[in-house]
Amino acid sequence: MDTTQRTDQQRSADRRRRELLEAADRVVLRDGPQASMNAIAAEAGITKPILYRHFGDKGGLYAALAKRHTDALLDSLRAALDAPAERRERVEATLDTYLAAIEARPQVYRFLMHPAEGGQPGDQGFDVGKHSAPLLRRMGEELAQVIEERLDLGPGGQQLARVWGHGIVGMMHAAGDWWLGERPCSRAELVRSLADLLWGRLAAAGDKMGGPGF
Amino acid sequence: MDTTQRTDQQRSADRRRRELLEAADRVVLRDGPQASMNAIAAEAGITKPILYRHFGDKGGLYAALAKRHTDALLDSLRAALDAPAERRERVEATLDTYLAAIEARPQVYRFLMHPAEGGQPGDQGFDVGKHSAPLLRRMGEELAQVIEERLDLGPGGQQLARVWGHGIVGMMHAAGDWWLGERPCSRAELVRSLADLLWGRLAAAGDKMGGPGF
DNA sequence: CGTGCATGTTACTTGCGGTAACACCAGTCT
């Protein structure tokens, strides 16, 4: 029948797509974000046009690849976020999960965080806001949802949760990126410091000198 | 004399450099981060090789351009940070200053935040950590210094300050980027929400349901 | 058997970063 045949075809196409994504993964893991389409095609044992048939353009492949890793990372983060423990412990576990992930695969991480590079084909109007990596956006939204679901923030709580979600994710990301480059302390120390920040230690700290402190 | 002559030459070279940077600025303001060297050269009324003689490569021009804007922005931020007011007020003023800047010139902002794109000429070893835009790094370091100077954080305070500096900057950046894209609320509201987050409202909020809240 | 149709290829175009080689126009040294 028509349906069964299309199903077969679709299955084989999906399998192919997965193989291609895994090949792309390997190349990105090796070459970082500057992996070229040629290199990925070669790694997959095929040539460029096939990649383009499957993913449209580099952005499409990027998106597909990013979705895989993002989904995986988000699952880990959700697990940490859902653990049966106190709030502080969970926040620390979530931070640690993220940092462990970027520590384990820095090349993939760099690829994921790389902006989409803005294609030159027209429509480059005022699409500001598409700048951030999709991973960051998704993590922010995800976290916002969890916050909004579980915390009682009073009126305007939903909007507050969204701001916080994106803000916390950004904090985690920037601190993690800096930490990955300089390694000034252990992961555990970093986690603790960030949690302290979220726990209001900035506001609670005393001034150092006479003047009106920071 | 030799020195005077060299001074003259250097002056004219510096003037030229400034003109080129201003032309580059105009193009970036118009075309965003994908401004090409050709376009910039054309805008300046000259041709590519001159740009390369002045700035080495695209990264050099990027760095010079970024330095201008970064310095300007950092000056504004320092002013907000140094204002004679309470800590919370200053934090809010600083956040607002940053957000106002990115709101006023989103194209420039996108250009500044764009990673260096990793050139293909060798040395692409394990330079993870150079990923973040220099602007973010500088803001993080700058803020860290202010925090460390003014706050009494006890032992390990210096390291804590650095973590916080980068973390807060990342929070500001990510939230600002998201806000710029979606405009879910006014700038003032965003500032207030972020300050609330830094002031520990996350830890203080009550759970919404029966289970162990977030 | 011919007709689709997905899969694969080679060979090309376009555009950008970057460079080599040459041209001009000061002043300087002998």
Add this chain to the structure above:
DNA sequence: AGACTGGTGTTACCGCAAGTAACATGCACG
């Protein structure tokens, strides 16, 4: 004066990566 030097500018090119067109092949269906 005339060769030398150094900065400014040009045209014309290389290499490389994204993306595409056009052609070839294997396999199901009427």
